[in-house]
Amino acid sequence: MRMPSIKFQSGDTVMGRWPGSSLFYEVKVLSYDAKNQLYTVIYKDGTELELREADMKNPTGFKPSRRSRSRSPSRRRSRSRSPARTTRRSSSRTVSGTFIAETHNARKEPKLEEVLEVRLVPVAKPIENNINNKHEKTEENDTANKVNEKPAEVEPEKKVVESRYNLRRRKDDGDAKPAEQTEEAEQKPAVARAPITTELEFGGRLGVFCMTLLLPVTVLGLMVVCSQEDASLMSSPPLPGLDSLWDLQVFGMVVLWLIFQALLYVLPVGKVVEGMPLKNGERLKYRMNTLYAFVLTVAALGAAAHHKMDLGYIHSHFLQLAVSSLLCSVLLSVYLYVRSRWATQDMLAPGGNSGSVIYDFFMGSELNPRIKGFDLKYFCELRPGLIGWLVINAAMALAEMQLHHLDYPSPAMILVNCFHLLYVLDAYWHEEGVLSYMDITHDGFGFMLAFGDLMWVPFTFSLQAYYLVHHPIHLSLPWIVGIITLNVIGFSIFRKANSQKNAFRRNPSDPTLSHLKTIPTATGKSLLVSGLWGLVRHPNYLGDLIMALAWSLPCGFTHILPYFYVIYLSILLVHREARDEAQCRRKYGSAWDDYCREVPYRIIPRVY
Ligand SMILES: NC(=O)C1=CN([C@@H]2O[C@H](COP(=O)(O)OP(=O)(O)OC[C@H]3O[C@@H](n4cnc5c(N)ncnc54)[C@H](OP(=O)(O)O)[C@@H]3O)[C@@H](O)[C@H]2O)C=CC1
Numbered sequence: 001m002r003m004p005s006i007k008f009q010s011g012d013t014v015m016g017r018w019p020g021s022s023l024f025y026e027v028k029v030l031s032y033d034a035k036n037q038l039y040t041v042i043y044k045d046g047t048e049l050e051l052r053e054a055d056m057k058n059p060t061g062f063k064p065s066r067r068s069r070s071r072s073p074s075r076r077r078s079r080s081r082s083p084a085r086t087t088r089r090s091s092s093r094t095v096s097g098t099f100i101a102e103t104h105n106a107r108k109e110p111k112l113e114e115v116l117e118v119r120l121v122p123v124a125k126p127i128e129n130n131i132n133n134k135h136e137k138t139e140e141n142d143t144a145n146k147v148n149e150k151p152a153e154v155e156p157e158k159k160v161v162e163s164r165y166n167l168r169r170r171k172d173d174g175d176a177k178p179a180e181q182t183e184e185a186e187q188k189p190a191v192a193r194a195p196i197t198t199e200l201e202f203g204g205r206l207g208v209f210c211m212t213l214l215l216p217v218t219v220l221g222l223m224v225v226c227s228q229e230d231a232s233l234m235s236s237p238p239l240p241g242l243d244s245l246w247d248l249q250v251f252g253m254v255v256l257w258l259i260f261q262a263l264l265y266v267l268p269v270g271k272v273v274e275g276m277p278l279k280n281g282e283r284l285k286y287r288m289n290t291l292y293a294f295v296l297t298v299a300a301l302g303a304a305a306h307h308k309m310d311l312g313y314i315h316s317h318f319l320q321l322a323v324s325s326l327l328c329s330v331l332l333s334v335y336l337y338v339r340s341r342w343a344t345q346d347m348l349a350p351g352g353n354s355g356s357v358i359y360d361f362f363m364g365s366e367l368n369p370r371i372k373g374f375d376l377k378y379f380c381e382l383r384p385g386l387i388g389w390l391v392i393n394a395a396m397a398l399a400e401m402q403l404h405h406l407d408y409p410s411p412a413m414i415l416v417n418c419f420h421l422l423y424v425l426d427a428y429w430h431e432e433g434v435l436s437y438m439d440i441t442h443d444g445f446g447f448m449l450a451f452g453d454l455m456w457v458p459f460t461f462s463l464q465a466y467y468l469v470h471h472p473i474h475l476s477l478p479w480i481v482g483i484i485t486l487n488v489i490g491f492s493i494f495r496k497a498n499s500q501k502n503a504f505r506r507n508p509s510d511p512t513l514s515h516l517k518t519i520p521t522a523t524g525k526s527l528l529v530s531g532l533w534g535l536v537r538h539p540n541y542l543g544d545l546i547m548a549l550a551w552s553l554p555c556g557f558t559h560i561l562p563y564f565y566v567i568y569l570s571i572l573l574v575h576r577e578a579r580d581e582a583q584c585r586r587k588y589g590s591a592w593d594d595y596c597r598e599v600p601y602r603i604i605p606r607v608y
């Protein structure tokens with residue numbers, strides 16, 4: 001079906017102005033956003049941008065640039081340049097494809113520089129330390145594109161450009177295709193059309209259906225096996241009776257826990273920050289108060305323990321707590337699915353709008369579902385599950401002491417508790433960084449995340465502590481030192497990688513990062529290409545995996561069950577890496593390929 005009365009139609013090949021320049025390239029119209037009156041177009045190098053009608057023209061009246069036709073993008077790159085020239089060019093990235101000069105007001109061909117350089121951001125000065133650096137490539141390899149951005153100068157130009165052209169990157173639209181225009185939508189242009197998810201993940205409908213059933217069973221199965229003396233995954237423990245799975249009072253406790261955490265979430269303490277830009281350019285506001293929530297929870301539990309509340313309740317009702325959490329996550333997911341039917345296009349995640357009930361229920365249709373200012377996904381991601389995990393760990397330490405008549409928890413239990421505590425507190429300390437993680441910026445909120453946050457995280461991440469209650473381990477001092485060292489290494493890589501990326505995204509000219517080399521991309525953003533981000537393409541995943549191993553080692557080698565977390569994380573991060581890779585390739589086009597050539601390993605240096 002054709003678009004409403006607009007000049008260009010989806011599929012048309014037209015000339016689109018390259019932002020910030022008077023240069024036009026051949027682009028293909030992908031879709032039209034009636035609400036914002038923007039066309040989504042794709043350049044020949046795969047770069048997707050949104051353009052206004054005024055910046056698009058019919059191909060007639062243009063003449064091809066002879067020079068550009070005669071030089072392929074790769075040939076252009078292979079010209080030799082002096083460092084000075086390298087610097088000037090380094091702020092720009094050419095869009096491969098046919099470059100065409102506008103003929104009506106500029107009859108003569110643009111100068112070579114104009115042809116070759118589309119300036120997205122200006123550069124202040126050369127980065128000397130890039131030269132002779134081990135990552136410095138020959139021009140064949142596009143060395144010239146490495147810059148350090150200087151926002152002091154970049155911002156004004158960028159803002160002007162952004163007000164004339166919509167430079168929002170199409171980061172969320174990777175796996176979505178525009179829906180056919182319906183008559184209803186034509187009559188109501190204010191209501192945006194929903195993008196249809198065509199590329200289904202996790203094995204499509206059947207895959208997510210199986211996962212919806214199997215994941216909860218897996219959690220419960222692991223918990224049951226973990227409590228057995230023979231915690232072998234090959235063992236067949238007795239099936240738990242209904243009364244050991246369900247208790248209304250326990251369900252009430254879980255609901256109370258969620259309400260308590262929700263109250264802490266709305267406390268007007270902590271600064272309010274803006275999240276990443278949404279599709280419509282808006283930024284949602286988030287209050288950063290997870291650390292307060294954690295401290296107040298500890299204080300509340302301390303007070304409750306003082307009044308004779310027994311934390312051992314958690315250990316003795318572990319399965320019932322898990323089942324109640326599962327029920328809460330199912331109810332929440334149903335609510336999320338139902339409310340997503342009323343969401344507008346701006347509010348939808350690209351991955352959860354296939355039209356299949358089970359698939360959309362699992363993946364989540366809405367990106368940031370909110371009730372007034374209460375962000376359901378952000379709340380669940382960081383609070384009830386993560387704090388719950390730590391509370392369960394503490395309860396397991398107490399249970400261990402009670403069961404084995406100890407004055408203190410065992411060294412293994414202390415290590416596991418401390419490592420997990422560090423991990424969660426680190427997330428809270430760097431709470432702002434979480435706003436840029438994939439779950440918040442890209443994934444919809446559906447069963448996968450609701451279940452992940454409310455059941456998977458607290459009840460599988462705490463399995464090591466649960467295991468130690470029933471399977472005491474003696475750790476020698478060198479072993480303890482070795483495990484701590486491994487965790488410190490993993491944590492340092494994880495933290496440094498995440499902090500560097502977050503700092504760079506916030507302020508690309510951050511002086512602490514000036515020694516790092518970068519590759520600019522057509523979106524105006526650059527990619528870090530040295531330091532940890534030059535070692536592998538996902539150093540933060542590497543650090544996370546090393547830590548995961550350090551968390552399992554205190555449980556010894558008798559059973560594989562305490563290693564479940566490393567196994568899960570490896571699978572999740574490898575899959576996540578592939579998803580992110582696909583998204584980045586769509587977002588950054590040839591710049592991403594350059595990055596992959598420069599940094600060939602994904603997570604593990606020299607192996608993967
Ligand atoms: N414990 C657990 O169960 C789990 C933990 N995690 C952890 O959560 C954290 C967040 O993970 P996740 O959101 O998946 O991914 P990342 O934080 O790694 O974010 C990926 C994004 O970073 C940007 N990016 C990629 N390469 C570069 C580069 N070279 N320079 C600058 N920016 C780059 C891109 O976004 P853009 O360019 O748009 O900014 C890309 O889409 C990780 O530390 C991970 O280990 C994740 C899942 C589960």
Ligand SMILES: CC(C)=CCC[C@@H](C)[C@H]1CC=C2C3=C(CC[C@@]21C)[C@@]1(C)CC[C@H](O)C(C)(C)[C@@H]1CC3
Pocket residue numbers: 215381382423424426427434437439448449451452453456457
């Ligand atoms: C298939 C299945 C079980 C999916 C659920 C996945 C979720 C459990 C994870 C997806 C990404 C997560 C992150 C964290 C917890 C696990 C989930 C929700 C995280 C909050 C843990 C603490 C970290 O410091 C973190 C903030 C980096 C991390 C973010 C991603």
